[in-house]
Amino acid sequence: MSFRLYNTLTRSVEPFAPADGETVRMYTCGPTVYDPAHVGNFRTFLFNDLMRRALRLQGWKVVQVQNLTDVDDKIITRAAATGKTIIEVTEPITEIFHKDRRYLRIEDAEVYPKATTHIPEMVALVQTLLDKGVAYTAEDGSVYFGIDRFPAYGRLSRLDTREIRSGARVAQDDYSKENAQDFALWKAAKPEDEAASAAWDAPFGRGRPGWHLECSAMAMKYLGETLDIHGGGIDLVFPHHEDEIAQSEAATGKVFSRFWCHGEFLQIDGTKMSKRLGNITTVKDLRERGISAAALRHFVYSTHYRKQMNLSGEGLEASLEAVRRVGELAHRLETARGGTPELAVAAREGEAAFRAALSDDLNAPEAVAALFGFLQRANAELDRKGGDQEALAEARRVFLLMDGVLDISPRVTRVLVGPDTVEPALAAFTDLDEAERSGFAWGVERLQARLAARKARDFAAADAIRAEVEGRGFVVKDMPLGTQLERWR
Numbered sequence: 001m002s003f004r005l006y007n008t009l010t011r012s013v014e015p016f017a018p019a020d021g022e023t024v025r026m027y028t029c030g031p032t033v034y035d036p037a038h039v040g041n042f043r044t045f046l047f048n049d050l051m052r053r054a055l056r057l058q059g060w061k062v063v064q065v066q067n068l069t070d071v072d073d074k075i076i077t078r079a080a081a082t083g084k085t086i087i088e089v090t091e092p093i094t095e096i097f098h099k100d101r102r103y104l105r106i107e108d109a110e111v112y113p114k115a116t117t118h119i120p121e122m123v124a125l126v127q128t129l130l131d132k133g134v135a136y137t138a139e140d141g142s143v144y145f146g147i148d149r150f151p152a153y154g155r156l157s158r159l160d161t162r163e164i165r166s167g168a169r170v171a172q173d174d175y176s177k178e179n180a181q182d183f184a185l186w187k188a189a190k191p192e193d194e195a196a197s198a199a200w201d202a203p204f205g206r207g208r209p210g211w212h213l214e215c216s217a218m219a220m221k222y223l224g225e226t227l228d229i230h231g232g233g234i235d236l237v238f239p240h241h242e243d244e245i246a247q248s249e250a251a252t253g254k255v256f257s258r259f260w261c262h263g264e265f266l267q268i269d270g271t272k273m274s275k276r277l278g279n280i281t282t283v284k285d286l287r288e289r290g291i292s293a294a295a296l297r298h299f300v301y302s303t304h305y306r307k308q309m310n311l312s313g314e315g316l317e318a319s320l321e322a323v324r325r326v327g328e329l330a331h332r333l334e335t336a337r338g339g340t341p342e343l344a345v346a347a348r349e350g351e352a353a354f355r356a357a358l359s360d361d362l363n364a365p366e367a368v369a370a371l372f373g374f375l376q377r378a379n380a381e382l383d384r385k386g387g388d389q390e391a392l393a394e395a396r397r398v399f400l401l402m403d404g405v406l407d408i409s410p411r412v413t414r415v416l417v418g419p420d421t422v423e424p425a426l427a428a429f430t431d432l433d434e435a436e437r438s439g440f441a442w443g444v445e446r447l448q449a450r451l452a453a454r455k456a457r458d459f460a461a462a463d464a465i466r467a468e469v470e471g472r473g474f475v476v477k478d479m480p481l482g483t484q485l486e487r488w489r
């Protein structure tokens with residue numbers, strides 16, 4: 001069966017293959033780095049991650065470019081408010097983005113270009129558009145794109161031509177469909193821009209790039225004039241992607257991207273999660289609540305990317321439990337001595353269902369269901385303690401294949417707590433962040449208090465401490481040599 005994707009351009013699910021038959025050239029819009037990304041943003045980045053892993057499962061190579069927007073209206077406003085330059089605002093936030101992304105096991109894109117290090121490419125693109133007569137310099141010294149000079153304007157977002165107000169101009173980066181106007185490619189430098197080191201020289205005047213321009217210039221630099229896939233969240237369809245198409249296609253005369261793929265919103269209490277509404281949850285918040293990367297991935301992939309979903313505590317709890325079962329299966333497959341012939345059948349059928357689900361417009365919920373269907377059958381077969389080595393190898397292969405795409409098996413961090421301090425041992429957990437390490441240190445201290453309570457035969461106090469530690473998301477196990485403190489991620 002062919003691999004199919006929904007294309008926003010045609011509003012239909014179409015067969016997809018890379019143009020050259022080998023390598024998928026994919027551009028995904030990245031974060032604007034003025035505040036840490038929230039889990040709504042990460043829903044979109046997890047959708048991109050699923051896409052790249054599913055494309056590879058098809059046997060294609062993937063080159064993904066994800067930009068970091070490090071100059072735009074919001075960043076300059078933030079810089080002005082804090083007396084910083086834009087780089088001082090964006091550098092620490094970029095670091096947090098990568099840290100959060102790695103925590104969520106989102107694979108590295110091949111390139112993470114920053115807007116501010118690609119100014120010459122953007123200047124060249126503006127110059128081309130001026131030379132072709134589709135762009136013009138206005139009285140304010142800024143360069144605008146004349147949307148009436150590009151007949152296909154509005155095709156992606158199905159903009160009714162009656163809504164297009166050519167000649168009217170909009171300078172800000174983001175605006176509504178009702179306000180489709182000529183948009184700024186290059187904004188004449190203002191004192192705030194100069195103060196924040198956000199102005200560059202150009203033949204058409206000193207200024208800074210508009211948000212849309214950045215993606216066109218960097219996508220074409222790294223991926224060529226026609227991309228296979230361009231992705232982002234659904235809110236980017238208009239104006240961002242509409243404007244990217246206009247700039248790129250007016251400059252090259254070629255189709256800018258063959259497929260446009262958009263992920264739906266993560267909501268909270270039925271409203272879009274957004275910085276503007278102040279209803280955000282960050283990855284840091286989740287980590288502090290003991291929600292593992294595996295659980296969040298499972299939670300996000302349990303809804304199709306084109307459906308809205310609501311972030312809920314119960315949903316995350318259910319995902320924590322679900323991925324615990326995945327972790328148990330991983331452990332059983334690792335330690336089993338053999339399988340039954342039926343285990344191999346379950347593996348092969350599971351693989352077929354899994355591949356079919358992903359080929360059907362990245363149906364992750366079906367793919368998750370295929371994994372859990374396999375999990376149930378595999379557990380039953382492993383209970384029978386067969387000796388078939390090939391069947392076991394087949395089951396291990398299929399499990400790794402599935403988990404290689406979904407990446408939802410939890411990882412465990414354990415510390416054995418004895419009466420002596422184990423604080424130095426915690427230093428070995430380099431993948432823990434500071435809050436997690438201090439959480440462990442707290443857990444160790446509490447378990448030592450519990451050991452003391454037990455020694456004093458105060459079992460009520462010991463039980464209360466155990467409940468307190470478990471209440472913070474730890475697993476507590478009594479072992480012959482001490483008490484084990486575990487956290488699943």
Ligand code: AMP
Nearest residue numbers: 031032040041043044232233265266273
């Ligand atoms: P931004 O940093 O605002 O440029 O957003 C980065 C990415 O997150 C874009 O692809 C947005 O479309 C996407 N995004 C923003 N809010 C949400 C949300 N609540 N749910 C899913 N994706 C979102």
Ligand code: ZN
Nearest residue numbers: 029030215240
């Ligand atoms: Zn973009």
